[in-house]
Amino acid sequence: MIAADLSMTQDSRPVLGQAALSLQGLSRSFGSLQALSSVSLDIEEGEFFTIVGPSGSGKTTLLRILAGLDQPTEGQLLLRGRDITRLAPNKRPTAMVFQSLALFDHRTVGENVGFALKMRGIAKAKRDARARELLELVRLGAEYFDKPVTQCSGGERQRVALARVLASEPEILFFDEPLSALDYRLRKTLEVELRALQKRTGRTFVYITHSLEEAMVMSDRIGIMRDGQLVQVGSPAEIYGRPDSRFVASFMGxxxxxxxxxxxxxxxxxxxxxxxxxxxxxxxxxxxxxxxxxxxxxxxxxxxxxxxxxxxxxxxxxxxxxxxxxxxxxxxxxxxxxxxxxxxxxxxxxxxxxx
Amino acid sequence: MPRLLRSLWLTLILALLYMPILSVVLASLANTRYMRFPHRTWSVGAYTDTFSQQETLTLHLVSLKVALCVTLFSVILGALGAMAFARYDWRGRSIYQKAVVLPIFFPQPVLGLALLMFYSALGIPPSWKTAIFAHMVWILPIVTLVISIRLFGYDPAQEDAARDLGASRWQVLREVTLPHLAPGLISGGLFAFLLSWSNLPLSIFTTGADTTLPEWLFSRVATNYAPVVSAIAVIGTFASVILGVLVLLGLRLSRARAG
Missing domain, CATH: 2.40.50.140 (Nucleic acid-binding proteins)
Structure with missing residues (x-):
């Protein structure tokens, strides 16, 4: 499903044994408030990594730094060994699904999905065809192409947001609690679909949520955040069976x-x-x-x-x-x-x- | 029956709204130096006079210069101001939001006089250029309000999303921010133009030797009336209507092409 003309340049191809993303002592302070303190972590190629923490634990700040929308006050961020700490978000082979989804509300579904391709100067006919394909992939169907996004339901908007980031053929996808506003059943369906999509595309997904239950369903590994620090990292079974603090344990439900x-x-x-x-x-x-x-x-x-x-x-x-x-x-x-x-x-x- | 009453009511309201305009049209078709009705003789002389006089052209040009500059500056500053309080959360934001609209409540003649004193204290000779500033003191708050209404429903994360999807800062402005703001900019601009074009109390004090159209109309109505005054008013009204219709048509066309 990866179109040849959209694939990344040589230097960002996966290298065996090298982390997709390497976070090295990332810190971020806002005035006197320390939002992140020295977060270090390697996220592996093709991994579904979920960061779980209560609100205010710094997880959104961390994700914004990973996407390039914010800069760390200290530390480095490496993408396959290359330092991208100061690289602008539009120059990174990553894409993010925002908590508010941030769909372009004056545009149609098709224009939203084709946006990344338009920014790359790809011809309209080609990007429209790709947008229709992606709408099929996220189970919306090409008939949504001309619908204004403002007329879509919560679940449909979710799928539009997903198709929109997939269009940019990102190496790594970031998710900032995109499912939190949905009702329980829809959330469950989308969790499973998201996991299946990640398996099918083989891409690295970094997901943040405050719900450990959500993390357990989808993730290969989970990192628990508290007060700007990563307190425990492990597989869902490890976190569930061997929490290393009361905080992590109580987070489990x-x-x-x-x-x-x-x-x-x-x-x-x-x-x-x-x-x-x-x-x-x-x-x-x-x-x-x-x-x-x-x-x-x-x-x-x-x-x-x-x-x-x-x-x-x-x-x-x-x-x-x-x-x-x-x-x-x-x-x-x-x-x-x-x-x-x-x-x-x-x-x-x-x-x-x-x- | 209620239907008949309703249409009667509507007709009455429309008649009351348009009666004054109609009476000006009638007044412009006379050749007397006093407004009176019915006319002894009907004449279009006032219209031919209007178009043949250099003075009316100058009046329109001064008003147009002032109104266009006010529109341009108010829309730019208004958009920036609106973004500052609709998008960012900062200390003093709510005070700024209230302070920015206060000049609207200040009586215009007093404001005009105050500005004139301010200019002379600074040694700036009043002219149509100083009138631009004077108009903006009063008009900018309104434009800021009109534009900020558009921005309140705006999710600034859209700009982050566009950046994230590969848009440069310039592309974000062109593809996301401006299209979203456009209706606010257009209505803000229309407000600015019309309020400046028709402003009398601020212009009287601050234009110095230059004369805007409302100033001239006011002085001629007060002291030296001729049907030319009514004719200019009628021409101005119809020109505005035609301009408004053209703008609306243009908007509809561009929307149809985009969609």
Missing amino acids: EVNILKVAEGRLPELDLPLPGTPDGYVVLRPEALRLEEGTETGAPGFAARVAEVFRLGSRVQLHLESPAGLMIAELPAETQIRPGATARVSFAPEAAHWVAE
Whole structure:
């Protein structure tokens, strides 16, 4: 699907073993505000890399620097080994899907998609033909070609934005939370399509979002950002299974975090021998419940406060000595609010973090 | 029945709106030195006089020079000012937004006198050039407002997107910013031209030895009336109507070609 006349020049061809994008100590401050502090990262060729962080964590600033729309105050950015830190955005073989999508609202769908080709001086007939192809590729269909973008629905606009960046044949695509404004089902559909598109084109995608769930579905690797720093980088399984801080763990959704001191969980009054001081993370599905209040069994006593049936599973809110805890059990579990239970977990299910 | 009432109402409003213009047309067709009706004799002498006098040409030229300069400068400055407060968030932005429209509320004759005193304090002799500045003090806020209305619904990320897709700064201006602003620039420009063209209170104080059309019309109506005054008014009105229609047609044509 890559037209020969649009391919990149020699010096930006992929080189084996070289990172597509290498971020070397990127920092950005706005006056006294440090938006990014020394972010270093290698993004591999053909990788779907997602940066996850709460709002204000600096992820948009980072993406704007990668796209050339902003300049770092310190550090370097290498594209396949070439320093592009100060290169203007229109000179970079990258393209970005903006959070607001930033479609040209005085133009038609076709003109939006053909924009990058127009900027390269490609003849109208040729760019129109390419725009129609791309509209098919993003499942909009060529009949949208003449429609004004202002008359498109949210999902359609999303696809127009995607076709528009694909038209510039970018080596690397950036996505700034483009799906956040869509409803759940449409978002799910587009996540899967985006992933499939990335696989099919073999391009490097860098995606930012505040939703770890979204990141888990699409990414090869995930980087977690907090206060302008990259706090953990790893595969979705690594981030999910071995978060290295409470922050990362709580970002994963609802988890139980308990304090560890002197080989014990003081809040639950349970021993946890051999565990250094810090915290343990307990996933809701790691908790086991036994109804009734027989003492002597391992674990701690808790009262079931709320029961939520989530279809594939049942989520319980437990009143425990450590406060509210969350457990998830198979859907067929029969338990009612108000019941008392003995709660336990396998010691190896408790994942330790220092902070 | 309500339909009949409604059309009667509409006719009445239109009649009230156009009656004064019609009366000026009638006045221009007389040969008397007083406005009176019915005419004893009808005459188009006022029109032939208008076209044969050098003075009327000079009047129009002075007004035209002033109005065109005011339009050009107001649109440029107004566009920049509108962008400053519609696109960027900066300290004092909301104060600027209010301060910029304040001159509209200042009584024009007082403003004109103040400007005249200001010029003489600086030792600048008043002429049609100083009138340009005087007009702009009053007209620029209006133009800025008109253009900024266009900019409020504008997503500046469009410019970033265009850059990102390979557009140079100049291409961004030509392909994204200007097309978006164009309707605002055109309506702002029309406002600027018409307000300057018809301005009397500021011109009286600030044109010095030069005379604009409204100044001349005012003095002739007040002291030395002749049907030429009405004839010039009628010619001016029709010229504006024709110009307006041409601009509209031109816009529609260019839009049809673009689409």
